[in-house]
Amino acid sequence: PYATNYQSGAYKADEAKRRGALGVITLVKAAAGDAAWTRMASGNDRTRTLTPGAADTEFSGAINADTAKALGLDLEALTARTASGDFRAFAVPDVKLSVEAAETIDTLRTHNLLAKITGTKRPNETIIYSAHWDHVGVNERAPGEDKVFNGAWDNASGTIGVVEMARQLKAAPAPDRTIVFAHMAAEEMGLLGAYAYVADPVYPLATTVADINIDMLPLSGPTKDVPIFGKGQNSLEDDLQALAEKEGRYVSDDGQPEQGFYYRSDHFPFVRAGVPALMPWHGVDWVNGGREAGLAAWKAKFGADYHKASDEWSADWDLTSAVENLTLLYRLGLDLANGDEWPTWKPTSEFGQVRA
Ligand SMILES: [Zn+2]
Structure with missing residues (x-):
């Protein structure tokens, strides 16, 4: 669970x-x-x-x-x-409440950036690739000299993944369905750009086939596993598994159920609205070195750089696993874009009711 x-x-x-x-x-x-x-x-x-x-x-x-x-x-x-589990809502009798609340409202204006390849046969049906373009900014109280959080991994890497996806898909024959490339704003403040999109969608959610979200590319040599957030939620993972198998790889869960990762990036507002979504994570079952080495390296990197000023680009980034995963996501999106499949929620998912 x-x-x-x-x-x-x-x-x-x-x-x-x-x-x-x-x-x-x-x-x-x-x-x-x-x-x-x-x-x-x-x-x-x-x-x-x-x-x-x-x-x-x-x-x-x-x-x-x-x-x-x-x-x-x-x-x-x-x-x-x-x-x-027996708790039910109840009224508290004979209690009156008077409230005095003051608030100051500031309006922050920011932007999601969308691009698309229009489908030739069913242009009203869309597949979305998303990645957040923001990071956490400047923190004057951060330890050390560097107060600027560049977020090269989180999530400049993911935005590059989406840009490259667009470049590759544009080079392929035009798809039947429309493919949208979405760079979402203010994810780090609580998925705000994605929530704003879902509240006022540019392409109707009812005809949005799927969202494939990329938040931080894996940085390692080749991996056998393709962990995803929200394993067991919807049929996109089965499509991904079929594609992974052809490469001798397998889809797994993210290994940290206690983190509730499925609820924590831009795919989630889509999920809440009933749109099947998937987000890949970082493989740790290394082809060279196995799971023990992979997990240790991942933990070290995550602990050192995640949401820290040290999250910067480095020439020694190994993008092999990133390219492997992006290739699978390319095929996943392209298959959806050229098919008529509507991914479905698994019977055990709490999100299946929304679209049904
Ligand atoms: Zn992120």
Whole structure:
């Protein structure tokens, strides 16, 4: 079972808003004097960044265990019900709330960059290749001299993957379906560019066949495995597996289910909207050296550079595995673009209902 993000405050706020909530108050299981409560309370006036289409509740806040008790809530019983899966929403009787909330709103303007190859037979059906073009910017509090986070790996490498994909696909005979190349903005701030796209899609989501997302290319020698985020979600992985097999490779999961990676890059807003999506990750089952060497090298690189100022281009990058994976994704997209297949969600996926 994969970890999910449904425990996150943002998801709960989205769902509450969808069901008509004006505001969201989070019950924190900590007493007024606890550090956990102080931390929570101090974050109350932090900046929230929302895209058009995101749930913007009128207010949000938190109460601690002492307040909950005063309201007649039995925290122990509630916790037990949550743990057993028996928790159901209930009204808190005889409680009135008055709220005074002040907010300052800044509008940030940024851009997704889209390009397309128009399909010759079914131009209204689209396959999207996406990659975010932003990174985390400048951090004056970063340790060391270098305060500029260039993000060469995350995600200049992915944007280059999409540009190269466009170049190669443009060189192939024109496809039946339209292929879109999307460079998404503000992924690092919470997938904002992709959420904005999905809220106001340029190409209708109902006729968007799939999204293939590239966030950080693998940098190693050849690998046998092609890990993907969200293994078990949809049939794109079966198409990819068939292509990988021809190269003596195999599709695997990302090996870190506790990270909930499927919920953390630009494919995910498409997924939430019911569009089957797939994101490949970095193989660790090296052809030369096996899994142990591959995993150790990957962990070292990820630990050293991920979201650090040291994420810079280097002449010793080995792009062999990147080219291998991009070649598979090229074939995957081209097959979809020249076929009439609609990838489907697996029966166990929580996203299958949206499009059906
Ligand atoms: Zn990224």
